[in-house]
Amino acid sequence: MGNSQSKIRVLIAKAGLDGHDRGAKVVARALRDAGMEVIYTGLRQTPEMITEAALQEDVHVVGLSILSGAHMTLVPKVLKLLKKEGLDEIRLFLGGIIPDEDKAELEKLGVDGIYGPGTSTQTIIEDIQKACQ
Amino acid sequence: MPVIHAESVLNGERLALSRALTQIENNTPEGLKLLEALFPHTGKAHLIGVTGAPGTGKSTLVNQLALAYRQPKEGNVLPRVAIVAVDPTSPFSGGALLGDRVRMQDLAGDTGIFIRSMASRGSLGGLASATAGLVQVFDAAGFEIIIIETVGAGQAEVDIARLAHSTIVIEAPGLGDEIQTIKAGILEIADILVVNKSDKPGAENTLRGLRNMLSLAHPDGDQITHHGEVMDIESPVDNIESGWTPPVLPTVATNGEGIPSLLKELNNHYRYLKSSGTWKIREETRLKDQLESLLGAALRSRWENRISPEIYQDTLAKVINRDLSPWRAVDNLIQGADL
Numbered sequence: 001m002g003n004s005q006s007k008i009r010v011l012i013a014k015a016g017l018d019g020h021d022r023g024a025k026v027v028a029r030a031l032r033d034a035g036m037e038v039i040y041t042g043l044r045q046t047p048e049m050i051t052e053a054a055l056q057e058d059v060h061v062v063g064l065s066i067l068s069g070a071h072m073t074l075v076p077k078v079l080k081l082l083k084k085e086g087l088d089e090i091r092l093f094l095g096g097i098i099p100d101e102d103k104a105e106l107e108k109l110g111v112d113g114i115y116g117p118g119t120s121t122q123t124i125i126e127d128i129q130k131a132c133q
Numbered sequence: 134m135p136v137i138h139a140e141s142v143l144n145g146e147r148l149a150l151s152r153a154l155t156q157i158e159n160n161t162p163e164g165l166k167l168l169e170a171l172f173p174h175t176g177k178a179h180l181i182g183v184t185g186a187p188g189t190g191k192s193t194l195v196n197q198l199a200l201a202y203r204q205p206k207e208g209n210v211l212p213r214v215a216i217v218a219v220d221p222t223s224p225f226s227g228g229a230l231l232g233d234r235v236r237m238q239d240l241a242g243d244t245g246i247f248i249r250s251m252a253s254r255g256s257l258g259g260l261a262s263a264t265a266g267l268v269q270v271f272d273a274a275g276f277e278i279i280i281i282e283t284v285g286a287g288q289a290e291v292d293i294a295r296l297a298h299s300t301i302v303i304e305a306p307g308l309g310d311e312i313q314t315i316k317a318g319i320l321e322i323a324d325i326l327v328v329n330k331s332d333k334p335g336a337e338n339t340l341r342g343l344r345n346m347l348s349l350a351h352p353d354g355d356q357i358t359h360h361g362e363v364m365d366i367e368s369p370v371d372n373i374e375s376g377w378t379p380p381v382l383p384t385v386a387t388n389g390e391g392i393p394s395l396l397k398e399l400n401n402h403y404r405y406l407k408s409s410g411t412w413k414i415r416e417e418t419r420l421k422d423q424l425e426s427l428l429g430a431a432l433r434s435r436w437e438n439r440i441s442p443e444i445y446q447d448t449l450a451k452v453i454n455r456d457l458s459p460w461r462a463v464d465n466l467i468q469g470a471d472l
Contacts, residue, residue: 005159005160006161007159007252028230029230031228032223032228032229032230033225033226034228035226035227035228036228037222037228037229037231037252038228038229038230038231039234040230040231040232040234040235041235041238042232042234042235042238046241048241048242049238049241049242052241052242053234053241053248055147055148055151056147056151056247056248056249057151057249057250058151058152058154058155086148087148
Protein backbone atom coordinates (compact mmCIF):
# COMPACT_ATOMS: atom_id res chain seq x y z
CA MET A 1 0.00 0.00 0.00
CA GLY A 2 2.68 2.47 -0.93
CA ASN A 3 0.29 4.74 -2.76
CA SER A 4 -1.84 7.43 -1.27
CA GLN A 5 -5.53 7.19 -1.97
CA SER A 6 -8.26 9.71 -1.46
CA LYS A 7 -12.02 9.29 -1.74
CA ILE A 8 -14.88 11.74 -1.86
CA ARG A 9 -16.55 11.56 1.57
CA VAL A 10 -20.19 12.57 1.83
CA LEU A 11 -22.40 12.92 4.90
CA ILE A 12 -26.06 12.20 4.21
CA ALA A 13 -28.41 13.43 6.92
CA LYS A 14 -32.12 13.81 7.44
CA ALA A 15 -32.60 17.15 9.12
CA GLY A 16 -35.55 17.93 11.34
CA LEU A 17 -38.69 15.99 12.04
CA ASP A 18 -39.21 13.98 8.85
CA GLY A 19 -40.65 10.52 9.16
CA HIS A 20 -39.10 8.75 6.22
CA ASP A 21 -35.73 8.51 4.56
CA ARG A 22 -36.25 6.52 1.41
CA GLY A 23 -35.00 9.29 -0.86
CA ALA A 24 -31.92 9.83 1.28
CA LYS A 25 -31.16 6.11 1.17
CA VAL A 26 -31.54 5.98 -2.63
CA VAL A 27 -29.07 8.84 -2.99
CA ALA A 28 -26.67 7.32 -0.42
CA ARG A 29 -26.69 4.05 -2.31
CA ALA A 30 -26.14 5.75 -5.68
CA LEU A 31 -23.16 7.71 -4.34
CA ARG A 32 -21.71 4.50 -2.89
CA ASP A 33 -22.01 2.88 -6.33
CA ALA A 34 -20.21 5.90 -7.79
CA GLY A 35 -17.21 5.06 -5.60
CA MET A 36 -17.78 7.57 -2.80
CA GLU A 37 -17.63 6.92 0.93
CA VAL A 38 -21.03 7.82 2.29
CA ILE A 39 -21.59 8.36 6.00
CA TYR A 40 -25.24 7.84 6.71
CA THR A 41 -26.56 9.31 9.96
CA GLY A 42 -30.26 8.51 9.87
CA LEU A 43 -33.38 10.39 10.85
CA ARG A 44 -34.14 13.44 12.98
CA GLN A 45 -30.76 15.16 13.01
CA THR A 46 -30.40 18.63 14.50
CA PRO A 47 -28.11 21.19 12.81
CA GLU A 48 -25.73 20.70 15.77
CA MET A 49 -25.58 16.93 15.24
CA ILE A 50 -25.02 17.36 11.51
CA THR A 51 -22.17 19.82 12.06
CA GLU A 52 -20.54 17.62 14.69
CA ALA A 53 -20.70 14.58 12.40
CA ALA A 54 -19.31 16.59 9.47
CA LEU A 55 -16.39 17.72 11.61
CA GLN A 56 -15.58 14.27 13.00
CA GLU A 57 -15.85 12.58 9.61
CA ASP A 58 -13.93 15.29 7.70
CA VAL A 59 -16.34 15.13 4.77
CA HIS A 60 -16.15 17.11 1.53
CA VAL A 61 -19.90 17.27 1.11
CA VAL A 62 -22.98 17.38 3.30
CA GLY A 63 -26.20 16.21 1.67
CA LEU A 64 -29.31 17.28 3.56
CA SER A 65 -32.71 15.79 2.93
CA ILE A 66 -35.64 17.87 4.13
CA LEU A 67 -39.28 17.08 3.42
CA SER A 68 -40.89 18.95 6.28
CA GLY A 69 -40.85 22.47 4.86
CA ALA A 70 -38.45 23.68 7.54
CA HIS A 71 -35.59 24.24 5.10
CA MET A 72 -35.56 28.04 5.47
CA THR A 73 -34.84 27.55 9.19
CA LEU A 74 -32.61 24.49 9.09
CA VAL A 75 -30.33 25.29 6.16
CA PRO A 76 -29.13 28.73 7.35
CA LYS A 77 -28.49 27.23 10.79
CA VAL A 78 -26.38 24.38 9.36
CA LEU A 79 -24.40 26.83 7.20
CA LYS A 80 -23.78 29.10 10.17
CA LEU A 81 -22.60 26.25 12.40
CA LEU A 82 -20.31 24.82 9.71
CA LYS A 83 -18.72 28.22 9.36
CA LYS A 84 -18.34 28.60 13.11
CA GLU A 85 -16.42 25.30 13.28
CA GLY A 86 -14.09 26.35 10.47
CA LEU A 87 -15.74 24.01 7.99
CA ASP A 88 -16.52 26.61 5.30
CA GLU A 89 -14.93 24.43 2.63
CA ILE A 90 -17.65 21.82 2.94
CA ARG A 91 -20.14 21.91 0.06
CA LEU A 92 -23.81 21.68 0.92
CA PHE A 93 -26.37 19.90 -1.26
CA LEU A 94 -30.06 19.81 -0.56
CA GLY A 95 -32.75 17.29 -1.50
CA GLY A 96 -36.43 16.94 -0.77
CA ILE A 97 -39.45 19.16 -1.25
CA ILE A 98 -38.12 22.67 -1.82
CA PRO A 99 -40.50 25.20 -3.44
CA ASP A 100 -39.09 27.07 -6.44
CA GLU A 101 -39.51 30.47 -4.76
CA ASP A 102 -37.05 29.47 -2.00
CA LYS A 103 -34.34 28.14 -4.30
CA ALA A 104 -32.71 31.43 -5.26
CA GLU A 105 -32.36 32.49 -1.66
CA LEU A 106 -30.93 29.15 -0.57
CA GLU A 107 -28.39 29.26 -3.38
CA LYS A 108 -27.45 32.78 -2.35
CA LEU A 109 -26.87 31.50 1.20
CA GLY A 110 -24.37 29.00 -0.16
CA VAL A 111 -26.23 25.82 -1.10
CA ASP A 112 -24.42 24.21 -4.04
CA GLY A 113 -27.28 22.19 -5.46
CA ILE A 114 -31.00 21.60 -4.86
CA TYR A 115 -32.71 18.43 -6.05
CA GLY A 116 -36.41 17.65 -6.01
CA PRO A 117 -38.26 14.38 -6.61
CA GLY A 118 -37.48 12.80 -9.97
CA THR A 119 -33.90 14.08 -10.18
CA SER A 120 -31.62 11.51 -11.78
CA THR A 121 -29.01 10.26 -9.32
CA GLN A 122 -26.48 10.61 -12.14
CA THR A 123 -27.00 14.40 -12.06
CA ILE A 124 -26.30 14.48 -8.33
CA ILE A 125 -23.20 12.30 -8.71
CA GLU A 126 -21.79 14.51 -11.47
CA ASP A 127 -22.48 17.72 -9.54
CA ILE A 128 -20.73 16.37 -6.44
CA GLN A 129 -17.76 15.15 -8.45
CA LYS A 130 -17.47 18.55 -10.08
CA ALA A 131 -17.72 20.37 -6.74
CA CYS A 132 -14.96 18.20 -5.26
CA GLN A 133 -12.41 18.65 -8.04
CA MET B 134 -5.15 22.73 2.43
CA PRO B 135 -3.57 24.24 5.55
CA VAL B 136 -0.74 22.34 7.22
CA ILE B 137 -1.78 20.22 10.21
CA HIS B 138 0.45 20.62 13.23
CA ALA B 139 1.09 17.67 15.52
CA GLU B 140 0.86 20.09 18.47
CA SER B 141 -2.73 20.94 17.53
CA VAL B 142 -3.59 17.23 17.60
CA LEU B 143 -1.83 16.78 20.94
CA ASN B 144 -3.74 19.79 22.31
CA GLY B 145 -6.98 18.08 21.40
CA GLU B 146 -8.10 20.49 18.66
CA ARG B 147 -10.93 18.58 17.05
CA LEU B 148 -10.64 19.97 13.54
CA ALA B 149 -6.89 19.31 13.40
CA LEU B 150 -7.50 15.82 14.77
CA SER B 151 -10.13 15.09 12.14
CA ARG B 152 -7.93 16.32 9.30
CA ALA B 153 -4.96 14.36 10.62
CA LEU B 154 -7.10 11.21 10.55
CA THR B 155 -7.88 11.85 6.88
CA GLN B 156 -4.23 12.29 5.93
CA ILE B 157 -3.35 9.03 7.67
CA GLU B 158 -6.28 7.16 6.18
CA ASN B 159 -5.24 8.37 2.72
CA ASN B 160 -1.64 7.36 3.39
CA THR B 161 -0.23 10.74 2.32
CA PRO B 162 3.32 11.93 3.04
CA GLU B 163 1.84 14.52 5.42
CA GLY B 164 -0.01 11.78 7.29
CA LEU B 165 3.19 9.80 7.63
CA LYS B 166 4.99 12.81 9.07
CA LEU B 167 2.19 13.32 11.59
CA LEU B 168 2.29 9.67 12.67
CA GLU B 169 6.01 9.97 13.22
CA ALA B 170 5.60 13.08 15.35
CA LEU B 171 2.76 11.56 17.37
CA PHE B 172 4.29 8.11 17.92
CA PRO B 173 6.22 8.99 21.13
CA HIS B 174 2.91 10.05 22.70
CA THR B 175 1.14 6.73 22.08
CA GLY B 176 0.82 3.62 24.21
CA LYS B 177 -1.44 4.94 26.98
CA ALA B 178 -4.98 4.22 25.81
CA HIS B 179 -7.00 1.09 26.53
CA LEU B 180 -7.87 -0.30 23.09
CA ILE B 181 -11.14 -2.22 23.05
CA GLY B 182 -12.14 -4.25 19.99
CA VAL B 183 -15.75 -5.11 19.24
CA THR B 184 -16.42 -7.75 16.63
CA GLY B 185 -19.15 -10.20 15.60
CA ALA B 186 -21.41 -11.18 12.73
CA PRO B 187 -23.45 -8.52 10.87
CA GLY B 188 -26.63 -7.62 12.72
CA THR B 189 -25.58 -8.90 16.14
CA GLY B 190 -25.75 -5.32 17.48
CA LYS B 191 -22.15 -4.16 17.50
CA SER B 192 -22.86 -0.46 16.92
CA THR B 193 -25.70 -0.39 19.43
CA LEU B 194 -23.46 -2.02 22.03
CA VAL B 195 -20.63 0.42 21.30
CA ASN B 196 -23.12 3.26 21.77
CA GLN B 197 -24.09 1.89 25.21
CA LEU B 198 -20.50 1.21 26.18
CA ALA B 199 -19.42 4.75 25.36
CA LEU B 200 -22.37 6.12 27.36
CA ALA B 201 -21.36 3.94 30.31
CA TYR B 202 -17.76 5.17 30.22
CA ARG B 203 -19.03 8.76 30.13
CA GLN B 204 -21.46 8.28 33.01
CA PRO B 205 -20.32 10.65 35.79
CA LYS B 206 -18.94 8.80 38.80
CA GLU B 207 -17.95 10.30 42.11
CA GLY B 208 -14.36 11.41 42.34
CA ASN B 209 -13.44 10.10 38.91
CA VAL B 210 -12.23 12.13 35.97
CA LEU B 211 -14.26 10.83 33.04
CA PRO B 212 -12.18 9.16 30.34
CA ARG B 213 -12.44 10.59 26.84
CA VAL B 214 -13.75 8.00 24.39
CA ALA B 215 -12.85 7.62 20.70
CA ILE B 216 -14.73 5.26 18.43
CA VAL B 217 -13.34 3.94 15.15
CA ALA B 218 -16.10 2.16 13.23
CA VAL B 219 -15.15 0.16 10.15
CA ASP B 220 -17.65 -0.84 7.43
CA PRO B 221 -16.89 -2.70 4.21
CA THR B 222 -15.82 -1.11 0.92
CA SER B 223 -17.61 -2.41 -2.17
CA PRO B 224 -15.24 -4.60 -4.18
CA PHE B 225 -17.05 -3.43 -7.33
CA SER B 226 -17.32 0.35 -7.05
CA GLY B 227 -14.73 1.12 -4.37
CA GLY B 228 -17.44 3.08 -2.56
CA ALA B 229 -18.83 2.38 0.89
CA LEU B 230 -21.87 3.09 2.98
CA LEU B 231 -20.78 3.80 6.54
CA GLY B 232 -23.85 3.43 8.71
CA ASP B 233 -22.58 2.82 12.22
CA ARG B 234 -23.36 6.37 13.38
CA VAL B 235 -27.07 5.69 12.96
CA ARG B 236 -26.92 3.60 16.16
CA MET B 237 -24.75 6.09 18.02
CA GLN B 238 -26.99 9.15 18.09
CA ASP B 239 -27.11 9.17 21.90
CA LEU B 240 -23.46 10.23 21.85
CA ALA B 241 -24.04 13.50 19.96
CA GLY B 242 -23.30 16.67 21.85
CA ASP B 243 -20.68 15.15 24.18
CA THR B 244 -17.34 16.72 23.33
CA GLY B 245 -15.57 13.95 25.27
CA ILE B 246 -16.53 11.51 22.52
CA PHE B 247 -15.18 11.42 18.96
CA ILE B 248 -16.61 9.01 16.39
CA ARG B 249 -14.86 8.31 13.12
CA SER B 250 -16.24 5.98 10.44
CA MET B 251 -13.88 4.33 8.04
CA ALA B 252 -14.22 2.09 5.01
CA SER B 253 -12.21 -1.14 4.87
CA ARG B 254 -10.74 -0.12 1.45
CA GLY B 255 -9.95 -3.63 0.33
CA SER B 256 -8.55 -5.12 3.54
CA LEU B 257 -9.94 -8.53 4.39
CA GLY B 258 -9.27 -9.03 8.10
CA GLY B 259 -12.18 -6.96 9.40
CA LEU B 260 -10.23 -3.70 9.69
CA ALA B 261 -8.78 -1.21 7.20
CA SER B 262 -5.04 -1.05 6.70
CA ALA B 263 -5.03 2.45 8.23
CA THR B 264 -7.07 1.55 11.32
CA ALA B 265 -3.99 1.06 13.50
CA GLY B 266 -2.72 4.49 12.42
CA LEU B 267 -6.02 6.19 13.28
CA VAL B 268 -5.97 4.51 16.68
CA GLN B 269 -2.47 5.84 17.30
CA VAL B 270 -3.64 9.39 16.55
CA PHE B 271 -6.49 9.12 19.06
CA ASP B 272 -4.09 7.61 21.59
CA ALA B 273 -1.65 10.51 21.19
CA ALA B 274 -4.52 13.02 21.36
CA GLY B 275 -5.26 11.79 24.88
CA PHE B 276 -8.31 9.59 24.46
CA GLU B 277 -8.07 7.09 27.32
CA ILE B 278 -10.60 4.66 25.84
CA ILE B 279 -10.55 3.75 22.14
CA ILE B 280 -13.28 1.43 20.90
CA ILE B 281 -12.68 -0.20 17.53
CA GLU B 282 -15.71 -1.72 15.81
CA THR B 283 -14.85 -4.15 13.00
CA VAL B 284 -16.87 -4.82 9.86
CA GLY B 285 -19.52 -7.48 10.37
CA ALA B 286 -17.16 -10.40 10.71
CA GLY B 287 -17.54 -14.03 9.82
CA GLN B 288 -15.33 -16.72 11.22
CA ALA B 289 -11.83 -15.69 10.30
CA GLU B 290 -11.67 -11.89 10.55
CA VAL B 291 -9.37 -11.86 13.54
CA ASP B 292 -7.07 -8.87 12.92
CA ILE B 293 -8.79 -7.00 15.73
CA ALA B 294 -7.21 -9.29 18.35
CA ARG B 295 -3.77 -8.11 17.28
CA LEU B 296 -4.72 -4.46 17.52
CA ALA B 297 -6.90 -4.35 20.65
CA HIS B 298 -5.94 -5.02 24.26
CA SER B 299 -9.41 -6.35 25.06
CA THR B 300 -11.53 -8.03 22.40
CA ILE B 301 -15.28 -8.37 22.81
CA VAL B 302 -16.91 -10.92 20.51
CA ILE B 303 -20.67 -10.47 20.14
CA GLU B 304 -22.97 -13.36 19.39
CA ALA B 305 -26.73 -13.37 19.05
CA PRO B 306 -29.22 -16.18 19.72
CA GLY B 307 -30.05 -18.60 16.95
CA LEU B 308 -26.92 -18.38 14.84
CA GLY B 309 -25.77 -21.98 15.03
CA ASP B 310 -25.34 -25.02 17.22
CA GLU B 311 -22.58 -26.00 19.57
CA ILE B 312 -20.33 -27.19 16.77
CA GLN B 313 -19.93 -23.55 15.73
CA THR B 314 -18.56 -22.78 19.19
CA ILE B 315 -15.70 -25.26 18.97
CA LYS B 316 -14.49 -24.17 15.53
CA ALA B 317 -11.31 -22.20 15.27
CA GLY B 318 -11.38 -18.50 14.56
CA ILE B 319 -13.40 -15.66 15.93
CA LEU B 320 -14.47 -17.22 19.24
CA GLU B 321 -10.85 -17.99 20.08
CA ILE B 322 -9.91 -14.32 20.12
CA ALA B 323 -12.55 -13.25 22.65
CA ASP B 324 -11.42 -11.81 25.97
CA ILE B 325 -15.08 -11.21 26.73
CA LEU B 326 -18.00 -12.97 25.05
CA VAL B 327 -21.33 -11.19 24.82
CA VAL B 328 -24.65 -12.74 23.87
CA ASN B 329 -26.58 -9.71 22.73
CA LYS B 330 -30.35 -9.67 22.11
CA SER B 331 -30.55 -11.97 25.12
CA ASP B 332 -34.25 -11.19 25.46
CA LYS B 333 -34.83 -13.20 22.28
CA PRO B 334 -35.77 -16.89 22.26
CA GLY B 335 -32.81 -19.25 22.27
CA ALA B 336 -30.52 -16.95 24.25
CA GLU B 337 -30.18 -19.52 27.06
CA ASN B 338 -28.99 -22.14 24.57
CA THR B 339 -26.42 -19.77 23.10
CA LEU B 340 -25.14 -18.82 26.54
CA ARG B 341 -24.89 -22.46 27.59
CA GLY B 342 -23.17 -23.47 24.35
CA LEU B 343 -20.52 -20.76 24.77
CA ARG B 344 -19.95 -21.61 28.43
CA ASN B 345 -19.50 -25.30 27.55
CA MET B 346 -17.04 -24.33 24.84
CA LEU B 347 -15.05 -22.32 27.37
CA SER B 348 -14.97 -25.14 29.88
CA LEU B 349 -13.33 -27.27 27.18
CA ALA B 350 -10.81 -24.56 26.39
CA HIS B 351 -10.05 -23.71 30.01
CA PRO B 352 -10.30 -26.99 31.94
CA ASP B 353 -8.77 -25.45 35.04
CA GLY B 354 -11.13 -22.53 34.88
CA ASP B 355 -12.73 -23.33 38.23
CA GLN B 356 -9.47 -23.09 40.09
CA ILE B 357 -9.12 -19.39 39.35
CA THR B 358 -11.40 -16.59 40.35
CA HIS B 359 -14.07 -17.04 37.76
CA HIS B 360 -15.00 -13.50 36.96
CA GLY B 361 -11.47 -12.33 36.75
CA GLU B 362 -10.84 -10.36 39.92
CA VAL B 363 -7.15 -9.53 40.40
CA MET B 364 -5.54 -12.93 40.14
CA ASP B 365 -2.41 -14.26 41.69
CA ILE B 366 -1.60 -17.27 39.60
CA GLU B 367 1.69 -18.97 39.21
CA SER B 368 1.78 -19.63 35.54
CA PRO B 369 4.71 -20.37 33.31
CA VAL B 370 5.76 -17.32 31.31
CA ASP B 371 5.00 -18.91 27.95
CA ASN B 372 1.48 -19.67 29.07
CA ILE B 373 0.69 -16.36 30.67
CA GLU B 374 -2.49 -15.75 28.67
CA SER B 375 -4.18 -18.72 30.34
CA GLY B 376 -4.69 -16.71 33.52
CA TRP B 377 -7.86 -15.17 32.11
CA THR B 378 -11.06 -17.10 31.47
CA PRO B 379 -13.33 -15.10 29.15
CA PRO B 380 -16.62 -14.32 30.85
CA VAL B 381 -19.86 -14.90 28.91
CA LEU B 382 -22.33 -12.07 29.44
CA PRO B 383 -25.93 -11.60 28.29
CA THR B 384 -26.86 -8.09 27.12
CA VAL B 385 -29.74 -6.26 25.49
CA ALA B 386 -27.92 -3.35 23.89
CA THR B 387 -31.10 -1.57 22.78
CA ASN B 388 -32.08 -0.88 26.41
CA GLY B 389 -28.70 -1.09 28.13
CA GLU B 390 -29.33 -4.33 30.02
CA GLY B 391 -26.09 -6.06 31.02
CA ILE B 392 -23.92 -3.07 30.13
CA PRO B 393 -22.79 -2.39 33.75
CA SER B 394 -21.49 -5.99 33.98
CA LEU B 395 -19.71 -5.62 30.66
CA LEU B 396 -18.03 -2.42 31.84
CA LYS B 397 -16.99 -4.15 35.05
CA GLU B 398 -15.45 -7.05 33.12
CA LEU B 399 -13.59 -4.64 30.83
CA ASN B 400 -12.09 -2.96 33.88
CA ASN B 401 -11.22 -6.38 35.35
CA HIS B 402 -9.55 -7.35 32.10
CA TYR B 403 -7.61 -4.09 32.04
CA ARG B 404 -6.32 -4.78 35.58
CA TYR B 405 -5.51 -8.37 34.64
CA LEU B 406 -3.53 -7.23 31.57
CA LYS B 407 -1.54 -4.79 33.67
CA SER B 408 -0.87 -7.07 36.65
CA SER B 409 -0.03 -10.21 34.66
CA GLY B 410 2.36 -8.57 32.23
CA THR B 411 0.09 -9.47 29.30
CA TRP B 412 -0.36 -5.78 28.46
CA LYS B 413 3.34 -5.45 27.78
CA ILE B 414 3.44 -8.65 25.72
CA ARG B 415 0.49 -7.52 23.58
CA GLU B 416 2.07 -4.09 23.04
CA GLU B 417 5.31 -5.72 21.94
CA THR B 418 3.51 -8.10 19.60
CA ARG B 419 1.49 -5.26 18.11
CA LEU B 420 4.52 -3.09 17.44
CA LYS B 421 6.39 -6.05 15.97
CA ASP B 422 3.43 -6.76 13.65
CA GLN B 423 3.32 -3.13 12.64
CA LEU B 424 7.05 -3.04 11.97
CA GLU B 425 6.89 -6.20 9.88
CA SER B 426 3.95 -5.06 7.83
CA LEU B 427 5.63 -1.69 7.17
CA LEU B 428 8.82 -3.47 6.22
CA GLY B 429 6.91 -5.77 3.87
CA ALA B 430 5.19 -2.82 2.20
CA ALA B 431 8.45 -0.87 1.90
CA LEU B 432 10.30 -3.81 0.34
CA ARG B 433 7.51 -4.39 -2.09
CA SER B 434 7.36 -0.77 -3.17
CA ARG B 435 11.14 -0.70 -3.54
CA TRP B 436 10.95 -3.81 -5.67
CA GLU B 437 8.16 -2.28 -7.79
CA ASN B 438 10.33 0.77 -8.41
CA ARG B 439 13.32 -1.29 -9.47
CA ILE B 440 11.92 -4.05 -11.60
CA SER B 441 11.63 -3.20 -15.29
CA PRO B 442 8.14 -3.72 -16.70
CA GLU B 443 9.63 -5.68 -19.62
CA ILE B 444 11.23 -8.28 -17.38
CA TYR B 445 8.02 -8.55 -15.41
CA GLN B 446 5.81 -8.99 -18.49
CA ASP B 447 8.27 -11.44 -20.00
CA THR B 448 8.37 -13.56 -16.85
CA LEU B 449 4.60 -13.46 -16.48
CA ALA B 450 4.17 -14.63 -20.10
CA LYS B 451 6.50 -17.57 -19.44
CA VAL B 452 4.47 -18.58 -16.38
CA ILE B 453 1.21 -18.34 -18.33
CA ASN B 454 2.72 -20.58 -21.08
CA ARG B 455 3.86 -22.94 -18.32
CA ASP B 456 7.46 -22.56 -19.49
CA LEU B 457 8.41 -21.38 -16.02
CA SER B 458 7.08 -22.26 -12.57
CA PRO B 459 5.71 -19.45 -10.40
CA TRP B 460 8.29 -20.30 -7.72
CA ARG B 461 11.23 -20.00 -10.09
CA ALA B 462 9.64 -16.86 -11.54
CA VAL B 463 9.69 -15.22 -8.10
CA ASP B 464 13.37 -16.00 -7.74
CA ASN B 465 14.07 -14.46 -11.14
CA LEU B 466 11.99 -11.35 -10.40
CA ILE B 467 13.75 -10.71 -7.11
CA GLN B 468 17.15 -11.14 -8.72
CA GLY B 469 16.04 -8.96 -11.65
CA ALA B 470 15.27 -6.11 -9.26
CA ASP B 471 18.73 -6.28 -7.74
CA LEU B 472 17.50 -5.35 -4.26
